[in-house]
Amino acid sequence: MSVPFLVFFACAFLSVLGAVLLLVSWEPIHSALSLILVMMSLAVLYLLLGAEFIAAVQIIVYAGAIMVLFVFVIMLLNAGNEERTDWSKIAKVVGLPMAFFLLLLIARGLSRSVIGATIANGVGARSNAGVSTRDLSTALFRQYLFPFEATSILILIALLGAWILARKDD
């Protein structure tokens, strides 16, 4: 067992734990905190794969921006505990086995795919063997310039749409 593998299993455990806590906790803020835990452990997993830039961006964008807004809105609305209905019967009888089946399917697919093998071999790779920020920006702004810009325009349109929907009529 090398150190990277131990870190990998610790973070994998934490991310699954966070995901479960997110679902079962009653307090909205606790759910948000659990989601932050998931994001942070994912960032560490990216670091283990040698993707420094993606790890930092993961923390900045998800943990630092999106989740802060979540927490902010929950605080602003001062949301109380969530109210739960009883589990519907169909969810119990069909939903749970289906979810389990889906998980098995994903696990099987991953274990056979190239991506799965690459990820498994990549854990513990030296970080300097990974993609540098410079390589990433070269790829984004040369090779994939058009899709990159198209995506940013799409996001801009979404922003403007949200603004138009939210503004008061006068």
Place this chain on the structure above:
Amino acid sequence: MEFITQHPVLVVSLVKIAVLLFIVMTALAYLTWFERKVVARIQSRWGPYYVGAHGLLQPLADGLKFLFKEDMTPPTSDKFTYTIAPFLALALALTAIALIPFGPPSVQILGQPVFMISNLDIGLLFLFAITSIGVYGVALAGWSSNSKYPLLGGLRSSAQMISYEVSLTLSVVGVLLIAGTLNFNDIISGQSGYYLHFIPRWHVIPQLVGFLCYITAAIAETNRIPFDLPEAETELVAGFHTEYSSFKFAMFFMAEYANMITVSCLATILFFGGWLSPFPDSWTGQVFLPGAGLVLLGMYCAWDTIINMRGIAQLQFAVVTMLCLVGGSICLMPWVRPVIQGPFWFTTKVIAFLFFYVWTRGTLPRFRYDQLMDFGWKLLLPVSLANLVVTSFVLVVPYLRHG
């Protein structure tokens, strides 16, 4: 011994972390003393004076007081969140300092650079990642206290930190465009050299607008006067930490001061050449400056001890005098002189920034909340965006001309 030679990175890093933690904790304690003394001078008072000579033992007394006070948790609070919030705030604030290079990487022990804990390729990005989650400490403290004023303070501070973080990050991008790297050491090395043989090539000269945006956003980001609305005592009692007592309260305080140190270090690195000396290399006498400065300080202390001090204070100040004189003589030794240069200039610049912080606190009134938001979104953000556009345009022009 064998272990040390086999794992130089691990051992040296642990020693560096321990030493840096000790230094930073002491610096945090004495930063409160520094602030109180400077604000007192601005307001024509003496400041702390009775505990130790010139109040030099006041931070120690404050720390002990915090330790022995009763640690109360409000019964209606959310216990878990209430407890982790101060830890989160302090831990994140201290982690950020691990990324700062205090001296050139050429000074090494066992092949490891002495004056920095980590030398990341994405140093700046990682620093922003850590500061961007720093808001949770404040927000969660405000929410978990389950009381009016902390909640309002927490909300205000989250809103403020989100708003000003945008300008803070954008104001720095101009420097990144010029430097072409996210690594702190490379950013600093890129600022060596001189305009007209005597003006240092620091980024503050081409990026003056960016620097002004940065320093404004940085003061807002650390919740200091004139942007200290999260803890405006006339409106919100003490803001997000109203319900906190004892050492948990002290942890928020330490986190705030640690954040001050971090943003000052970042300003020094990005705009003022980090550990580079402001004087041209041709002046060889500058290697004596740190030692000479300390010896002069020691001589002033000696004069003060003999003329002004009486009783126990005289004894205490004699110790300070001895420390200054001995430290100064060590800095004057031939093999210490070149090593101490980098950290000396770095700390001098950081202390100048901290003084600036305290100075603004002593002189400026607090903003109103709507003024704060208007200033952040309608002035600071457009100006830093314009700075970014102009900088990138200027950098691209040579390429356009030559195709």
